Amino acid sequence: MKKILIVDDEVNIGLLLSKFLSRNGFEIKTATSGTSAFDILSKETFNLVLCDFRLEDTDGREVLKKIKLLYPRTGVIIITGYSDIKLAVELIKMGAYDYITKPLYPDEILNTINKAIETQQALNEELDNPTPVTTETSKSKEPKKISGGFDEYVIGQSSAAKELMRQIELVAPTNYSVILIGESGTGKESVAKSIHMKSNRRDKPFIAMDCGSLTKELAGSEFFGHEKGSFTGALYTKIGHFEMANGGTLFLDEVGNLSYEIQAALLRTVQERKVKRIGSTKEIDLDVRIIVATNENLIDAIAKGKFREDLYHRFNEFGIYMPPLRERGKDILIFAEHFLSAANAELNRDVKGFSEEVEECILTYTWPGNVRELKNVMRRAVLLTEGDYILLKALPLEISTFTKLSALENILDKPAGGGEGRRERKLDLKNAALEAEYETILKVLKEVNFNKTKAAKLLNIDRKTLYNKMKAINLE
DSSP, X not given: OXXXXXXXXXXXXXXXXXXXXXXXXXXXXXXXXHHHHHHHHTTSOOSEEEEESBOSSSBHHHHHHHHHHHOTTSEEEEEESSOOHHHHHHHHHHTOSEEEESSOOHHHHHHHHHHHHHHHHHHHHHHHSOOOOOOHHHHTTOOOEEOSSSXXXXXXXXXXXXXXXXXXXXXXXXXXXXEEEOOXXXXXXXXXXXXXXXXXXXXXXXXXXXXXXXXXXHHHHHHHEEOTTSSTTOOSOEEOHHHHTTTSEEEEETGGGSOHHHHHHHHHHHHHTEEOOBTOOOOEEOXXXXXXXXXXXXXXXXXXXXSOHHHHHHHTTEEEEOOOGGGSTTHHHHHHHHHHHHHHHHHTOOOOEEOHHHHHHHHHSOOTTHHHHHHHHHHHHHHHOOSSEEOGGGSOHHHHHHHHHHHHHHHHHOOGGGOSSSOOOOOSHHHHHHHHHHHHHHHHHHHTTTOHHHHHHHXXXXXXXXXXXXHHTTOO
């Protein structure tokens, strides 16, 4: 029997809907507020929620947002007393199946409910059996991918990739708190989602929170929630991220950016496994797994008094190092092929692969933005490519320039006759000065990521002079 939760603060409407739907074979529960609705949802699973847009303690927009975060397998239909096309479009974009205006007509609402449940079942089947994204070029390599209804993250075949996968498989079934340590763009959130999906919490919420964007004033409300009227501007009761993640996993990105005061409040919550909304006296029991990510050295932050050592040890029950792309060897090409396939699907294109020059660039470039940068470069390249293969001109200038610089460095460093050390050069001051000048230009260009204005400033020359010198070594 399909289960439906009706949320409406008009008791008579809820009662009428309940009787009508019960007669049509549905199991019905009712709630008169957003708070009571989420109390019920935390204890029972429903196929569908019928929610009135205007509630006493919140509105349908907030209810929809939280259901999609906490219970993504539950469909939502919003009911309202007035018609607003702009609002209807907004709600459907947020994930509502439909937006129905009162008065309600029995045949119409029954038909809409049946279609909504059927659509949600199809979506749930996709979550249970995700379709892998592959390309002809990547099939032979058979890269492992992290999946489960989330963005995919390619694991690859390098030793660094195999060790990362081994650690994920090892820690996922436990309840250990995990610290993911690595540079920005290395895929920390994707790995956190993978750990969640491989754990026994996979059917519970995965809630991600960007600590880097939190102000000190908002952090308490975002973490712990607040009651209506608890401070100026608290117009509705708000559920905090800890409460949203109850039973599941809370992922805290860039945790090193939190203020010391918020760290203290976090420590109490993690230790006591209880949370109390701002303005409330009621404590809520928590069962939350915490995964945090940082691109900082938290040990240094502890030494400088910026991060609490006791909180660090609470988080660091298991640490995973996220290798940057430049340490992944030929895995970089597997990532590139994966993102090529995704960009083809997004842009409705059929680019088959890369020219030899482009492959060399992909493998040579250091990718300071890591996986995120590579994904963006592939999307741009597919958009610019008119033929079957991505050519050098479709890559950003800093990538092709970097490859030229690396090639020139190899030439300068290559010993004559295969011997050790730098090749023999004509021993005169002019050649020595030119070599030193070229090496300085190469070094500075790399340091400023090929920003010629910055490079010229550091070299204490004007841009025109820099261009002329670059032209002389075929880097125009």
